[in-house]
Amino acid sequence: MDDVPETTSSPTPSPEEIAELRRTAVDLAETAAAHVRARRPEVFGPAAAADDAVRTKGHPTDPVTVVDTETEELIRKLLAQQRPGDAILGEEGGGHLDVDSDTITWVVDPIDGTVNFLYGLPGYAVSVAAMRGGRSLAGAVVDVARSATYSAGLGLGALRVDGDGGVEHLRCAPVTELSLSLVATGFAYGTDRRARQAAMVADLLPRVRDIRRLGAAALDLCHVAAGRVDAYYEHGLNAWDFAAGALIAAEAGAHLVLPAATAPGAAGELVIAAAPGIAAELGKLLTEIGATESLPDR
Template sequence: MEKILSEATRVARLAGKRIKELRENSGYKEYLKNGHELVTTADLISEDIIKTELSKAFPEHKFISEESDTENSFMIKEPTWIIDPIDGTVGYANDHYQVAISIAFAVNNEVEVGVVHNPFLNETFYAVKGKGAFLNNHSIKFKPVKELKQCVIGTGFPHNKDNVDYIIKTLKSILPKIRDIRRIGSPALDICWVACGRLQGFYEEKLFPWDVAAAKLIATEADAIVGHYGLESNTELSSCLNGYKVIVSSPDVFQELKTILTSVK
């Protein structure tokens, strides 16, 4: 796994450097996918860099990517890379700094390596299963808290706003019981921020494997609690790849946060 990690980190930084250059030089274009989801040509360039470079090192490996594999069943048996070439595209297109490249390596439906790289702040979160979690070569752990009212909680909103009433009801249930809420626009970074203590919890209703695969492993290896406040009845997806009703938090507030979230209908 050391070679897997080394290549994933190298490639994430390479793609990160390129998307940073593209933004600094206004070298990308924007368009909508599915009528409501922003995509840029920088997403596609980043994806191409990641796939090309990893294929050189591991020619037999497969890929699942946000920009080209949306119909995949996500049942992973063979060695597979799960990538989000730009996590936080809306932020990227608006000159925000909370933008990430997410690369995970999985086999037999289990994520073994995860890398989440923010090129604008030069921060690289990473983990190998069973080996701990790190940020720029420094070990990270969750921030211990005893009560939800001590917590800053992260969340995100879907591109499609059809379910806005549920989103608002959830916020109304959560806000009075916490210290504050943050919405930075990159679920991979949200989860990594729980892993390093910048947030004490995170929840979001519907994400995809490329949003969570790398970050969930990082949070787990940082001893945060990773789970769900609901599950789709028709899925066989393993938890480490499942983005439905995700909850990640400091251990002592997990159940309290989950109870609030599950009470919202």
């Protein structure tokens, strides 16, 4: 598998630089997660679900909350203080990822899994990654409800740190049979794309142990890294969905298929992360059922 787009020839960062970027990503993500954790009961508690707290984006089923916006603004403010020369690409505030530049770009998803957040379901995260030349150098994903931080640095491995301080060095599951694998996926908001994804699940389900749809791409990628699922695939992700999680999965040994970080999610390209023992077989099956074709959003 390992179909990761080539990047431009940026200078190779030192391990010390990568470690510092990782520390910054963890600090930003954990600070933002604390804000999200505090704000959810305030905004969406039993007596506080204000009508103006939620709006929609490209599709009626694709929500963004006031907390998404607040959280990205917080991260941008902290970055302006800590690393004023760096660029930022955020899901809510936009920005530009220049793959021909040596500038560090921080790629931010303030709440990945907003629908889960909106409904009070566990399974939403803050995702922060440092990219240069279209390549992730460091990243952190915080599972907000569980107070667990996943992080990685390029060439430095991947970790999960629990709220109580317990540390887990992440490795993919040792599974070698696709028929015994647990596969996670996600669904788009566009009606036609969702219908095609449903048909693919119907083809895939008899060939694997089971399917999970957890609702947060960044966490799905971290679950592959931790061996909590064996593989994950989804169409139509943007860079902020996978920039941190894909690096964490790769540093844990996952085989990856990724679009270019500049590819718009609306183009519907495929992301795959799989434990190495099933990566080739899964890739072959996804090709067989037509899942490796892009699914434009409409």
